[in-house]
Amino acid sequence: MVVTKELPGDRWLEILKQADCMVEVCVSTDVLRVSEIKDAIGERCDGAIGQLTEDWGEELFAALKAAGGKAYSNYAVGYNNVDVGAATKHGIPVGNTPGVLTETTAEMAVALSFAAARRVVEADRFMRGGHYKGWLPTLFLGELLHQKTVGVIGAGRIGSAYARMMVEGCRMDLIYCDHHQRKDLEDYIAFYAEFLKSQGQKPVYCKRAASVEEVLQEADLVSLHLPLDNTTHHLINRERLGLMKENAILINTSRGPVIDESTLVAHCQEHPNFRAGLDVYEDEPDMKPGLSELDNVVIMPHTGSATGWTRQGMAVLAAGNVAAILMGYPAWQDPDISPFLSDDLPKAAPSIVNADEVGVRPFMV
Ligand code: GLV
Secondary structure, three states, X not given: OEEOOOOOOOHHHHHHHHOOOOOEEOOOOOOOOHHHHHHHHOOOOOEEEEXXXXXXXXXXXXXXHHOOOOEEEEOOOOOOOEOHHHHHHOXXXXXXXXXXXXHHHHHHHHHHHHHHHOOHHHHHHHHHOOOOOOOOOOOOOOOOOOOOEEEEEOOOHHHHHHHHHHHHHHXXXXXXXXXXXXXXXXXXXXXXXXXXXXXXXXXXXXXXOOOHHXXXXXXXXXXXXXXOOOOOOOXXXXXXXXXXXXXXXXXXXXXXXXXOXXXXXXXXHHOOOOEEEEOOOOEOOEXXXXXXXXXXXXXXXXXXXXXXXXXXXXXXXXXXXXXXXXXXXXXXXXXXXXXXXXXXXXXXXXXXXXXXXXXXXXXXX
């Protein structure tokens, strides 16, 4: 069993050991190349846990299959780095780690929203630089979020959690865009609006937009929560940025290539009152030229899910995916994965994205 990076906690290791796995962990903190992972897989390998920075395509799945591999799990909820079609072709189930990073990543999007709106990083740098000479009525004026409009593009688990935090926390109105109507989210906001009304306060509202353009035009703050695929690559381009308010804020904690980053750099250079908060980049770990020089952009090193609890939970889910397949267990069906965080692990793989295609049977209660 190959694990391409050291993972936090030790429960994940116990889970793999209970499945009789000998575990080889790659200790390098560098992003591993395909050839290096192939070497780690070697001639005998029952399964692997890989990272979002690695290219899990035909070459690696062929190597894993040839080594007797039966399961792979990404240590992430997003799996745009995995060619699921290639894994399926080799009959290899692919796992991911949903649920444990929902609130954590949403909190990072909130942190970036406030940091961008109130110029937190710029002002911190100013203090450390010894430039503060006393309180001024015009020092670091930012944007008030209270009762403005938040736009969410992609209102799945993380997008909905972020929307709830901003709507409740700042009483913002919500405009969202998603392939599906998010009834739970809409109901939640409707109840909150009723509560505000009952207190004699201005209610919030929630609107499902017909297009990405509508969200960009109407919202004061826009957060992206989409998976990366052919349909979302460079979704935010020059034209769409041009639709946003001149002092809008754009947050991205999803995947870098959802934004045409060079275009964003140009937009931020031309519009000093526009702000962005980014956790992800088009060519990670690199940034497009000019991005790091911009005062109106807050940048984080893809740490959206980086809390101890979440990263340990992700390790448990990834190990649970691989161990369960090796033990011949079925695939869990419920989006609620919390039973896997208890002491009494269900006899199932928490999340297999190609379960139907590779014939992993569904878990029945
Ligand atoms: C992190 O970016 C993830 O997809 O889990």
